[in-house]
Amino acid sequence: MTKITFVDFQGTSRTVEAEIGATVMETAVRNGVPGIEAECGGACACATCHVYVEEQWRSAVGEPAAMEEDMLDFASDVRPNSRLSCQIKVKPELDGLVVHTPERQG
Amino acid sequence: MTETIETDVVIIGAGPVGLFAVFELGLLDIKAHLIDILPKVGGQCAELYPEKPIYDIPGFPIVTGMGLVDNLMKQIEPFGATFHLSQMVTEVTPLGTPVAPRFRVVTDAGTTFECKSVVVAAGGGSFQPKKPPIAGIEEFEEKSVFYAVRKMEALRDRSILIVGGGDSALDWTLNLQPIARRVTLMHRRDEFRAAPHSVERMRKLVEKGEMDLRIGQVSGLRGADGRMEAALCKGNDGSVFEIACDAMLPFFGLTMKLGPVAEWGLNLHENLIPVDTEKFETSTPGIFAIGDINTYPGKLKLILSGFHEAALAAQKVHRYVYPEKKLLFQYTTSSTNLQKKLGVA
Ligand SMILES: Cc1cc2nc3c(=O)[nH]c(=O)nc-3n(C[C@H](O)[C@H](O)[C@H](O)COP(=O)(O)OP(=O)(O)OC[C@H]3O[C@@H](n4cnc5c(N)ncnc54)[C@H](O)[C@@H]3O)c2cc1C
Numbered sequence: 001m002t003k004i005t006f007v008d009f010q011g012t013s014r015t016v017e018a019e020i021g022a023t024v025m026e027t028a029v030r031n032g033v034p035g036i037e038a039e040c041g042g043a044c045a046c047a048t049c050h051v052y053v054e055e056q057w058r059s060a061v062g063e064p065a066a067m068e069e070d071m072l073d074f075a076s077d078v079r080p081n082s083r084l085s086c087q088i089k090v091k092p093e094l095d096g097l098v099v100h101t102p103e104r105q106g
Numbered sequence: 107m108t109e110t111i112e113t114d115v116v117i118i119g120a121g122p123v124g125l126f127a128v129f130e131l132g133l134l135d136i137k138a139h140l141i142d143i144l145p146k147v148g149g150q151c152a153e154l155y156p157e158k159p160i161y162d163i164p165g166f167p168i169v170t171g172m173g174l175v176d177n178l179m180k181q182i183e184p185f186g187a188t189f190h191l192s193q194m195v196t197e198v199t200p201l202g203t204p205v206a207p208r209f210r211v212v213t214d215a216g217t218t219f220e221c222k223s224v225v226v227a228a229g230g231g232s233f234q235p236k237k238p239p240i241a242g243i244e245e246f247e248e249k250s251v252f253y254a255v256r257k258m259e260a261l262r263d264r265s266i267l268i269v270g271g272g273d274s275a276l277d278w279t280l281n282l283q284p285i286a287r288r289v290t291l292m293h294r295r296d297e298f299r300a301a302p303h304s305v306e307r308m309r310k311l312v313e314k315g316e317m318d319l320r321i322g323q324v325s326g327l328r329g330a331d332g333r334m335e336a337a338l339c340k341g342n343d344g345s346v347f348e349i350a351c352d353a354m355l356p357f358f359g360l361t362m363k364l365g366p367v368a369e370w371g372l373n374l375h376e377n378l379i380p381v382d383t384e385k386f387e388t389s390t391p392g393i394f395a396i397g398d399i400n401t402y403p404g405k406l407k408l409i410l411s412g413f414h415e416a417a418l419a420a421q422k423v424h425r426y427v428y429p430e431k432k433l434l435f436q437y438t439t440s441s442t443n444l445q446k447k448l449g450v451a
């Protein structure tokens with residue numbers, strides 16, 4: 001079973017089960033995790049699914065593609081470990097992944 | 107004040123559903139004017155995902171957002187609808203009676219319409235500039251912080267900080283640079299989405315020392331009484347610095363806000379307009395709501411659903427526009443009458 005932990009800006013953490021092949025955004029929405037809005041439903045068109053990937057997970061998760069980088073311009077407080085969670089697909093290697101949600105989504 | 111435009115129907119919103127409504131109304135000889143706050147037609151398809159593929163438009167295995175809008179424009183061309191773009195509808199006032207409705211529709215540009223029915227195809231609401239979540243920014247809005255430039259003259263001789271990396275940010279950097287005291291462009295990375303030739307022109311100006319480019323993000327504002335003195339910024343390396351300026355223009359794209367739709371006396375449910383599923387009429391007879399803006403049991407926010415809603419609403423609009431005429435059901439394939447309207451017979 002693959003688990004993903006979402007930590008909100010106040011430090012509250014929620015660990016949920018994720019389906020392989022779903023996106024991290026979908027995992028949050030399906031499990032009612034707050035802090036991710038996903039206005040565009042995962043089309044990389046809204047930047048309201050912004051997360052910070054915990055440092056030790058950054059290489060496993062990988063870097064954003066060019067289109068995602070462009071979209072990140074619309075997010076606020078973007079950091080080197082910023083990703084749009086609708087563009088991260090859950091795979092077995094990501095079991096235990098920890099991401100942080102920002103105080104506000106755009 | 108301009109004169110009042112008299113028409114059968116005003117369609118509020120030129121998204122895919124508003125556009126298709128022109129077609130369904132046109133087949134029934136109903137003339138329409140469309141109004142949209144965006145400078146272009148196509149709503150979400152054109153603004154949010156012009157290049158992305160849509161797979162669930164019947165008969166089109168794949169079509170991009172822009173492709174769909176271009177095709178809709180071609181499809182409705184025979185009906186000669188009039189477009190009023192870059193205008194927001196602010197008022198919808200009933201003038202008639204429930205049996206013989208009439209409405210006055212007014213935009214923020216002062217354009218006034220009188221019509222027999224109103225079709226609200228306002229989608230997720232009007233597109234408005236996204237505000238960056240900077241604490242206290244409201245205090246500076248319209249005095250030092252502007253999300254759009256209405257009069258360039260108001261920015262003459264000011265020290266302007268422009269934030270963003272898209273076309274709006276770059277275009278305004280280049281337009282304002284000649285009249286500003288100093289322009290600084292700030293973006294979170296040294297790569298720009300904007301058209302390459304604008305980026306090149308901006309880089310030339312920076313090279314010649316005629317403007318500044320800083321990489322980072324704004325985290326706070328300093329000033330008093332709405333007058334900005336400096337932006338507090340963070341560099342990507344964690345450094346903190348200030349940029350002195352008395353005007354800031356943040357360009358972070360657009361987001362949809364319900365906007366004035368809430369003020370037209372219509373029943374609302376969670377920011378959506380409840381309608382019946384026979385005519386898609388609202389709580390006010392003569393005002394219809396179709397597409398993403400409406401709600402009813404089983405509603406799906408799909409373009410497909412909006413098209414269906416447009417067809418059914420048009421039937422009832424016909425009764426208001428031509429109360430004495432009986433409506434015949436006809437196919438575009440076989441009816442020479444419809445084909446004449448389409449300009450193919
Ligand atoms: C990324 C993304 C992908 C999508 N993919 C699909 C898909 O594959 N299939 C599908 O069926 N749907 C898809 N959708 C949904 C689809 O785009 C919407 O259902 C559709 O755009 C709704 O059309 P509409 O005409 O009702 O509203 P919109 O497209 O939202 O247009 C409404 C227009 O009304 C204007 N407006 C609102 N209020 C006012 C006012 N007061 N004055 C003036 N103008 C006003 C707005 O500016 C806007 O242009 C997608 C949406 C997004 C964001």
Ligand code: FES
Nearest residue numbers: 042044046047086
């Ligand atoms: S959900 Fe909109 S960009 Fe990820």
